[in-house]
Amino acid sequence: MELERQAPVITLLTDFGLNDVYVGVLKGVIAQINPALTVVDLTHQIPPQNIAAAQFNLLNAYPYFPAGTVHVAVVDPGVGGARRSIALELSDGFLVGPDNGIFTGLLAQRTILHAVELTNTEYWRVLQPSNTFHGRDIFASVAAHLANGVPLLNLGAPFDPATLVKLPLATCTPTPTGFSGNIQYIDRFGNAITNIPGDFVQGKRWSVTLGKRTIPGCRTYSEAAPGQPLALIGSHGWVEIAINGGDAQFQLRLNWHDTVQVVT
Structure with a gap:
């Protein structure tokens, strides 16, 4: 049938x-x-x-x-x-x-x-x-x-x-210590999603630099203490910046298109 x-x-x-x-x-x-x-x-x-x-x-x-x-x-x-x-x-x-x-x-x-x-x-x-x-x-x-x-x-x-009309897409570029990219999206939790592919840091020790602040790379949100910042590979496959139990956009004063450095 x-x-x-x-x-x-x-x-x-x-x-x-x-x-x-x-x-x-x-x-x-x-x-x-x-x-x-x-x-x-x-x-x-x-x-x-x-x-x-x-x-x-x-x-x-x-x-x-x-x-x-x-x-x-x-x-x-x-x-x-x-x-x-x-x-x-x-x-x-x-x-x-x-x-x-x-x-x-x-x-x-x-x-x-x-x-x-x-x-x-x-x-x-x-x-x-x-x-x-x-x-x-x-x-x-x-x-x-x-x-x-x-x-x-x-x-x-x-x-x-x-x-077709195309939006300008920010590029992720190599640096002597890792990669430079931008925040391309901020979700309703205040997580800042970069345009740096997670594949670039998978299996490595890494961190994110925002100005003078260094944020450790983690596997899960819970690897950081409550209220503390972390970076991880989100379900979308991009490096994202978050606060365990908090709002990274508000607490770290992040905005769309801010420059982000990944150090590997």
């Missing part, structure tokens, strides 16, 4: 928060097209308009979903303006959202098979979308049709992926 094919998953990542109906409306649009589709909320707590935070979270979530998943990412300060609405086909999934750099980190690791600007209004929710809510009127609707099996090239006009 042939097993029934499971419908693809749709993920949603936005800065909409949970105080308003915006997230529920996206799901309603998808359900109007196919209520059997599985919709997963990656997060809706991206800081408002923070495209860099969105691309970091999508990059880290993407590998945990089955091939064919349609990922909708909407952090869109340029909504209604000149930026393109796009859909991209990769070898193992689809991306739908604004062309504002939100897919930068992920695309640095993967090849785009096809890229289209979403110009075919047949797959929009309405012919005249709101100038402030393309997530509802374009992206959610397009994602549902993709998950239903509509070929990506039917959705609009193809374009050269080389023209």
